[in-house]
């Protein structure tokens with residue numbers, strides 16, 4: 001079980017709990033504004049883009065090359081960018097905070 005906090009573009013903080021699946025699926029399930037997951041999680045739309053709080057970046061890890069290529073097309077790309085469909089929920093992510101980038 002991991003508690004994950006999403007911060008929307010309007011600075012609303014929403015903390016939800018998840019056990020499995022991707023962070024994108026968790027966000028969509030809880031109607032987190034700005035996370036749409038249009039491509040269904042196959043790393044081809046970037047509508048699930050977040051900025052990971054810097055302190056959690058090591059735990060979450062860097063994007064792979066395919067994800068990075070996708071992210072670099074997005075105007076809001078920075079060094080803390082990740083696509084939530086590419087992050088699998090595990091206990092290690094407990095306490096994670098991400099900010100919606102869209």
Ligand code: FES
Pocket residue numbers: 024036037038039040041042043044045046047048083084085086
């Ligand atoms: S849901 Fe499309 S890239 Fe993540």
